[in-house]
Amino acid sequence: MKNFGLHDLRVVRPRDGWPNPAAVATSSHAADLLEAARLYDSVEAAIADLDRVYAATARTRFMHKPFVTSKQVAGDICSGLVPAALAAAAAAAAAGDTDADAAAAAARSPRAGLMFGRESSGLTNEEVALANKVLTIEANPVYPVLNLAQAIVCVSYELFHARAYGTEGTDAAAGAASTLPAASSPPLPSTTGLGGDRGSAGNQQPASTSGAIAAASPSAAAASVGSAGPAVASSAEELRRRAAGAAAQQQLQPAPRGELDNFVRRLVGALDESGFFESADKRPATELSIRNLAAKVEGLTRGEVALLHGMLSKLTAASEATAARRRADKAARAEAAAAAAVVAEAVGGRGGDAGATAAADGR
Template sequence: MTGRDGGADIAPLGPFDPVIILVRPQLAVNIGTTARAMANGGLFHLRLVAPRDGWPQERAWFASSGADRILEEAKVFDTVDEAVADLHRVFATCPRPRHIIKPLLTARGAATELRAVSQRRLKAGILFGPERAGLDNEDMARADTLIRYPLNPDFMSLNLAQAVLVMAYEWYLTHDQTPERSLMTNETHVATKGEVTNFVNHLVHDLEKTGFLRNEQKKPGMVRNIRHLFARGEVTEQELRTLHGVVRALAHGRQDQ
C-alpha cells in the first residue's frame, strides 16, 4: 500500500495479551485510530469482523499515526464465532442496559481480570461494536463477561477509538510502575535535609545580622516557622543555591547602605 513509512517499532508484548475485536467496523479511519489507541496501551492483537468496506483500507494507515504493524497483522473474520473460536475468555463492551444476566465489570475491573487471565496463559478478547449501534444481543451472547465504563450518565458518548483507549489504558496500568506523584527535577535533585539545614542556618545568620530577628522573645518561633517553610516541600538543590545567592545579595545590599 502507498502512504506508509514503516511506522513505529511495535511488537507483541506477550502472546497472551488481550485481543481487540472490532465487530462490523464501518470506517477505515476508526480502525486506524483504534490501532493508535492500542499501541498507546501496549496492545497488539487486532481482529476485524466483517468490516463494512472490506480490508485492507489505505485510510486506516493514515489515521494510525505509525501503528502500522498492528494493522498489517490484523486478522479478518466473517463472523464473531470465528473471531473468538480460539479464545478462552470473551469480554464485550456494553454501553447501554440490556436484559442480559452476565457478570458486569468496569474497565478497571476488566483490566485486572484480563491480566489474571493472561498470567494463567489463557487467551482473551474484547468485543467492540459498530460505531453507530454497538454490539447487538447476538454478539453479546458470545461473551461471558460484559464491560461498562462508569461515565457521566448524562453524556456517555465515546467513539470507537476512545472506547478502546479507555480499555487499553486500564490494561497498561495493571503492570505499570510509574509513581502516582513525582517531582520533575531535570538536571538537579531534591535537596537533602542537610542541604536544607545548611541554607536555613545561612538565612538565619544573615537575618540576625540585619536585625530582623532582634526580638529575642519571638526569635525561636520565627526561626521554627522558617524551618517549617522549607521542610514541608521538596526543595531542589538548584533552588537552594539560588536562594543562597538571594540571601547573600540582600545582606550585601544592606551593608552597602
C-alpha cells in the same frame, strides 16, 4: 492500540473492505498493526481461540451477564484466568505429561478478548451474548456513550496501567465484579484488539460490520476492590443497583448445588436410555467425568437450571416421539409384509387347485 501495548487486531466483516486505505493513511507509525490484522467472517470465529471475552457496551441488556468496569478488567482477567492456567501447567508437569500438544496447551498464557461494536450502534444483543462478561466504562450517566476510538483508548490505558503499576490503580470504589440480571454491560505480555463498524472521527479505525475483539495474555495482578460507592454519579450505578437487587427475584437467585445435581441425574438417565453408555466397563468412569464437568459450572441461577431442564425435556420428548414413529413404521411394515404373505399363499393355493382340476379332466 499500539500506544498501550495492544497488537493483535481482529476485524470482523470490514464494511469498507480491507486493507482500508483511509485507516492506513491515518495510522501514523502503527501501520504494522493494520498489516498484521486478522480478518474473520463472524464474531464466533474471531473469539474461538480465546479463554474469556468481554463485550464493551454502555447500554443495559435484557440478559443475565456478569459485568466489570474498565478499571476492574485487568484484575478480573488475572484473578480469573491466570490461576487456572498456572494450575493446569502445574498439573501437567506433575503428571509428567509427554504429549507435546497437551503440555503446550497447559503451559500457554490464557487469552482474554475485548469486543467492541460499531461506531453507529455498538454491539448487538446476539454479539453480547457470545461474551463471558460485559465491560462498561464508567462515565456521566447523562451521556455515557463513547465512540469506538475513545472506548478502546480508555480500556487499553487501564490494561497498560495495571501492567505498569500493579493493583494500586484498580477501581477500589467500584466494588467486586457483579452479575447483572439484565446487563448492559498485571503485566500483560501480549494483547489483541478488534475494531467496530465505523472507526473514530475521520475514519481512523478499520471498519467492521460485526464488532471488534481485543485479546490479552495476562500474567499477574488481582483486582483490589471495595464496597464503597463512587464519589460522583456514574453510568455504572444502575448496573450495580440492578445487580444488588437481582437476588430478590426467584429466577435470578443462585441455584443451590442440589438443583444442578438433580439436572445431572436426569441427564445421565436420558443418556442411558439413548444408549450413550455403550460399554458397561467404561460407564462408571464416563459418568464420573460428566459429574466432574458439572461440578466446574458455577454461578448458574435457578432460572438457568430450569432452562436446562426444559431443554432436556424437549430433547427427550422429541427422541421418544421419533422412537415411537419408528416403532409404528416398523409395525406397519411387518403387518403389510404379513398381509402380502397371506395373499401370496391364497393365490398359490388357488393355482394348485386349478392344476389339480386340469389333471383330472385329462384323465
